Amino acid sequence: MPPLKLPPDSLDLAQILKASGVKATVQRLEIYRELSGSMQHPDAEAIYRGVRRRIPTVSLDTVYRTLLLFLKLGLVSSLRLPHERIRFDPNLTPHHHLVCTRCGRVQDFTHPDFDALKVPEAAQSWGVIEKMQVEIRGQCERCARQTKPGRSRSLIQTKEEPK
Amino acid sequence: MPPLKLPPDSLDLAQILKASGVKATVQRLEIYRELSGSMQHPDAEAIYRGVRRRIPTVSLDTVYRTLLLFLKLGLVSSLRLPHERIRFDPNLTPHHHLVCTRCGRVQDFTHPDFDALKVPEAAQSWGVIEKMQVEIRGQCERCARQTKPGRSRSLIQTKEEPK
């Protein structure tokens, strides 16, 4: 169901980096490999843990710096969720997100109706559009299932609260 | 968690708070008034500055705590942009966002095509949907105008304080 993992395999990533005038270090290649091999929209920490299995001496700072570099080069995108760290997305193809507000899982999806959407005129006159993306929030099936029915976490009390 | 869907003008906010079992303090009323009077999706700092004009002793911590409380009560929503602070949105009606990636301005908009969107089947089976929102990113007219059509995809954003 998730769209397929896209382009730059680590082989031509080296080319891209060089063409961009930056060095193709082993750290950068491994960080990209770690990110592009994940469907989870991981944060810098998760990528750090993964890369460290292959480069035990890599520093978290290098991971952050490298991901920022990838962003600047347009090789990845980022997204932010409430109360969470910056997360990174190697999928550059147009797509949308399903976000679980409980466990934080983010899943890509595409849909013909969404792809057919035209940028509204009001947006055109607002400025120069770069990207249009739909975000659907809710609870994934697993999280929804483990919610105890009748036990609301709301602070809002219904009219009659027995004391 | 957010079952209450009142469009609260600051007058009945006191009622809502009491009905929720929390105290209707002057700080809370003023913080809500400051937020609901803004169309800028301000962050906690901006709200703090505004409220301080009326309550000079208010603390930033109280602003944060109060906004978190409002979130929990479903009285406001929040959004996060890359490299920016949490921003708050008093507009509870379904709407979408125009986001300027340079100055950070966020503008609400609605559009019939978007309102007509149905949640895809794939999303239905993914879990329980709470909200579907379109985010359009780009550069607002003013920001686009003051940049030559060059490629300045810099991460460094000139921050202009809303309001």
Place this chain on the structure above:
DNA sequence: TCCTAAATAGTAATGAATATCAGATAGTAA
């Protein structure tokens, strides 16, 4: 008015994200 749990102000602590800098390295030229 009085009482008490809840809320606030002031301040400290936390933690994600960046910056600094001495030493290592990639890419290049000889």
Place this chain on the structure above:
DNA sequence: TTACTATCTGATATTCATTACTATTTAGGA
């Protein structure tokens, strides 16, 4: 291959948004 050097990395320090702590104040009910 070797040497050169600008770039890059790892370790560490720093920044800054957000959250936690706590003594004092206050909202709201009795």
